[in-house]
Amino acid sequence: MDQWGHATDLDDIRGGFAIAGIGETAYTKASGRTAREIGAVAAELAIADAGLDPSDIDGLTWSGAFPDFDLDAFHEHFGTSHDIWTSPWGGGMAWAATAPYLAAQAIREGKARHVLNVFPVAWATQRSSMTGGPGEVHAAQSLKQNLEVPFGFFPQPVYFSSIMRRHMLEFGTTEEQFGAVAVAGRRHANLNPDAVMHAKSMTMADYLAAPMLAEPLRLFDSCLISDGGAAYVTTSLERARDLKQPPAVVAGVGEGYSGSGTHWAQQRAFTSTPQVFSAPGAFAMAGIGPADVDLLTVYDPFTVVSLMQIEDMGFCAKGEAGAFVEGDTLHHDAGRLPFNTHGGLLSHAYVLGIAHVVECVKQLRGVAAAQVPDCEVAVYGGYTGHMASTLVLTKDA
Amino acid sequence: MAIQRDTFPLPDVDDPLVAPYFAGAARGELVVPQCDGCHRYVWYPEEVCPGCGGVLTWTPVSGRGTLFTWVVVRRAFLPAFEDKVPFVSALIALAEDPAVRIVAYVDAEPAALVADQPVHVEFRPLAFSTVPGKEVVVPWFVPSSS
Numbered sequence: 001m002d003q004w005g006h007a008t009d010l011d012d013i014r015g016g017f018a019i020a021g022i023g024e025t026a027y028t029k030a031s032g033r034t035a036r037e038i039g040a041v042a043a044e045l046a047i048a049d050a051g052l053d054p055s056d057i058d059g060l061t062w063s064g065a066f067p068d069f070d071l072d073a074f075h076e077h078f079g080t081s082h083d084i085w086t087s088p089w090g091g092g093m094a095w096a097a098t099a100p101y102l103a104a105q106a107i108r109e110g111k112a113r114h115v116l117n118v119f120p121v122a123w124a125t126q127r128s129s130m131t132g133g134p135g136e137v138h139a140a141q142s143l144k145q146n147l148e149v150p151f152g153f154f155p156q157p158v159y160f161s162s163i164m165r166r167h168m169l170e171f172g173t174t175e176e177q178f179g180a181v182a183v184a185g186r187r188h189a190n191l192n193p194d195a196v197m198h199a200k201s202m203t204m205a206d207y208l209a210a211p212m213l214a215e216p217l218r219l220f221d222s223c224l225i226s227d228g229g230a231a232y233v234t235t236s237l238e239r240a241r242d243l244k245q246p247p248a249v250v251a252g253v254g255e256g257y258s259g260s261g262t263h264w265a266q267q268r269a270f271t272s273t274p275q276v277f278s279a280p281g282a283f284a285m286a287g288i289g290p291a292d293v294d295l296l297t298v299y300d301p302f303t304v305v306s307l308m309q310i311e312d313m314g315f316c317a318k319g320e321a322g323a324f325v326e327g328d329t330l331h332h333d334a335g336r337l338p339f340n341t342h343g344g345l346l347s348h349a350y351v352l353g354i355a356h357v358v359e360c361v362k363q364l365r366g367v368a369a370a371q372v373p374d375c376e377v378a379v380y381g382g383y384t385g386h387m388a389s390t391l392v393l394t395k396d397a
Numbered sequence: 398m399a400i401q402r403d404t405f406p407l408p409d410v411d412d413p414l415v416a417p418y419f420a421g422a423a424r425g426e427l428v429v430p431q432c433d434g435c436h437r438y439v440w441y442p443e444e445v446c447p448g449c450g451g452v453l454t455w456t457p458v459s460g461r462g463t464l465f466t467w468v469v470v471r472r473a474f475l476p477a478f479e480d481k482v483p484f485v486s487a488l489i490a491l492a493e494d495p496a497v498r499i500v501a502y503v504d505a506e507p508a509a510l511v512a513d514q515p516v517h518v519e520f521r522p523l524a525f526s527t528v529p530g531k532e533v534v535v536p537w538f539v540p541s542s543s
Binding site: 135139142143145146147148149150151152153154155157158161162163165166169211212213214215216217263265266268270 | 415418441469500502523
């Protein structure tokens with residue numbers, strides 16, 4: 001087969017580790033806070049949720065691309081100075097799924113016992129000063145600056161509109177099918193008091209009436225821009241069982257890459273994500289298949305990214321996600337595939353995936369706002385364009 | 398990380414990786430890097446062929462292609478585009494190798510565009526009101542009459 005990307009070879013860590021604590025800040029529009037402050041709140045809450053003390057945290061992971069809450073921030077906030085194993089390959093986006101794997105490796109090697117992963121963002125606050133945001137990183141790349149931006153192919157809404165159009169052309173996907181993803185997400189947000197869009201309802205008619213930003217992509221196909229953050233603590237399953245909360249067991253992890261990096265325009269499999277390479281490994285490690293999944297959360301910056309990942313993870317065949325998501329398929333209470341039950345990036349908050357993992361943990365604990373009945377297997381599909389990742393969490397036996 | 402170049406969002410025709418593309422357009426040729434060793438087209442440009450490590454030579458192509466996908470951009474995401482919206486930004490699959498997708502404007506009525514329809518290149522100056530007094534000749538695509 002023509003390979004347009006590859007999977008990362010990962011060690012089997014099935015069943016040895018668990019997420020033992022979660023913390024979330026308020027999710028808001030512009031808050032006036034810095035990402036560093038937001039990260040500190042999330043960290044504090046996650047540590048307390050696990051029943052730990054800041055001095056127990058001996059591992060810390062964050063996003064190297066957005067190093068707002070790093071080791072220095074940790075020690076400054078908690079007034080601590082002990083040794084902490086660290087890695088900048090955690091945080092949000094795709095790395096929100098693989099941070100527990102990093103933690104597992106550090107724990108196995110005796111470098112840490114309790115590893116905290118933190119991801120805060122303050123893009124809503126920063127927007128007024130025209131810094132940060134998803135476009136800035138891309139505009140700085142010379143190939144994009146010279147071969148894409150001058151021709152109006154920028155930023156993300158345009159990239160993903162072009163993919164959306166091709167998905168429609170190749171597979172007959174309709175506007176209403178993209179709308180079904182947005183409307184289901186909003187329905188979940190309406191049930192979730194923590195969601196930014198909690199108080200705003202949205203019908204299919206509302207979706208279709210919203211302005212086109214970059215046709216065929218409408219306003220409600222696009223994620224929010226938010227302030228907020230979350231954190232979680234990974235430890236050994238044995239240790240997690242002694243802590244305050246029921247463990248969310250790390251059953252499988254996967255990671256895959258696209259050969260064309262973040263140059264979506266040149267990705268050979270144009271209407272696919274590297275989830276094609278990531279999900280099979282995670283499901284195999286966990287010993288499950290798509291039919292076993294009770295809750296799916298995926299990184300959903302645009303509705304088409306949800307459709308593609310649903311296909312690429314094997315919940316339906318390539319090209320069939322449009323028909324698959326119609327009706328109540330994605331609903332938390334009646335659906336075949338309860339999906340982004342917190343509201344996702346479109347209606348909960350744009351905190352780049354970290355809240356998706358926290359939602360998985362809440363669902364397994366049975367304490368989510370839009371609770372899935374008997375949720376025992378929860379999956380997060382991470383996506384950053386050039387990379388996808390998969391995290392399978394299960395209820396402790 | 399902010400963009401410092403004062404001609405942005407015009408392309409940087411002095412960037413060695415892409416300079417030949419715009420030099421080609423200026424003389425009315427669409428050129429794409431092709432490997433001297435394995436003859437594959439390499440797009441986007443790279444320093445050497447990612448397949449065999451061979452030397453890449455910017456090679457003229459026919460300028461014909463098909464409309465792979467397109468976006469009708471209605472909101473200006475950068476100030477430079479405020480007087481350009483709405484416009485069609487498209488990916489053109491090259492006739493010589495459809496895996497090479499050229500990002501370009503398509504000059505056509507958006508409602509009349511059809512998937513995979515034949516298009517061909519023309520060369521026109523690109524200018525932005527935010528970059529006064531500067532222009533760069535670039536490939537532009539138009540529907541071909543069948």
